[in-house]
Amino acid sequence: MSDMLSLALANLASPMVLCFALGALAAWVRSDLDIPDAIAKGLAIYLMLAIGVKGGVAMAEGGGARAAVAILVAGALSFAMPVLAYGLLRFFARLEPVDAAAVAAHFGSVSVVTFVTASEFLAARGLPAEGYLVAMMAVMETPAIVTGLLLARRAGYATQRSREGARHLWREVLVNGSIVLLVGGFVIGWMVGAPGYAKVKPFMGDLFNGLLCLFLLDMGLVAMRQLRAAPVLSPATLAFAIVQPLIGAAIGLAAGSALGLSTGGVALFATLCASASYIAVPAAMRLALPKANPALYVTLSLGVTFPFNVAFGIPFYAALAVALRA
């Protein structure tokens, strides 16, 4: 228990989480602090490419045989988890089917920033994860979207009407920028291995945490502004955004252990299963299920689940993984 508490405190006192809190505070007091759009975008590109390369480099060190199975399991979980989330949203939060389907898709998919924050947290505590976790993350982005759309269709909601619209949707889903960067970076890292990485390490490794701080400062601003502008949500709906990550983490802990991942890997996979998308999936849902309320799904994933995971979830899942492995 004291281990869990000390992990939680260490996480809350990390520069990344403090920067996130600073951003949230600035938005709360309506400060005019603003990270220019182009810089935030540049930071996101940097983080995704760097984390992809790092994962690929770790993969080049070995462990490829297990990766294929782990990646398949990750994809299958992303496909299956929205069904559970949909049930909770329909029967406990009493959401309309179309809203429940859209929200469920977000919670089957993943948040790259949560992943990055967790992997830095774990690495700093001597619990590095397997490199192929990056590939598992990339694979988890999309299947949940398909499940969400199937759930909505089952409930009688037509998805996407025009052919141009459908093309646009699938382009957005399958080759969106984050997938290209993560997978591309992963392949590059895998190809160049440690010797190649040494050439870019000052930029992609040493600067990483500092730039992550800046990015999380922006995310704090964005998340809190979203929360401020949010519609009034029922307590059951809000509770879902905390309960679902805990269920997801439990599934991730069990699946990660069964896959034989390292302690860091189990914790990171639990974090992935606990996280919710707030970039790729909202854009896809807006196109595919326009009747679903975007303020609802963006508020839950970005305004509630993301801060919860960054501040409390990550150390909690790490402590559970450590306890499980002890």
Next chain:
Amino acid sequence: MTDPAAGPESGPPWMRSKIEIVCERAIVEEVVAWLRERGVRGHTIVPHVSGAGRQGRRGADDASRVFENALIIAIAPRAIARAVLAESVERLRDFTAIVYLSDVEVARPDHF
């Protein structure tokens, strides 16, 4: 569709209709494809426009950019513009969108 450039309603030969569509960023590509399908020959996009209306404040800097708006401007013969306006009601029903027309005088009317 009637010959858009002809007929008394077209007015003087340098008169055209300007179509302006303020819509959510997510559907810009789809709207542009639809305009082209209807015979609109070109367009201009002003990204990142913000404001407020029935949908509340739009243009907030959320990470997914689903609350971001863009402005699409296109010039077309009046008949085409009217068809676009009429069709837009059903087509953009579930999306954030403002569609309006105005009469404009253009240089080089053969471009539109």
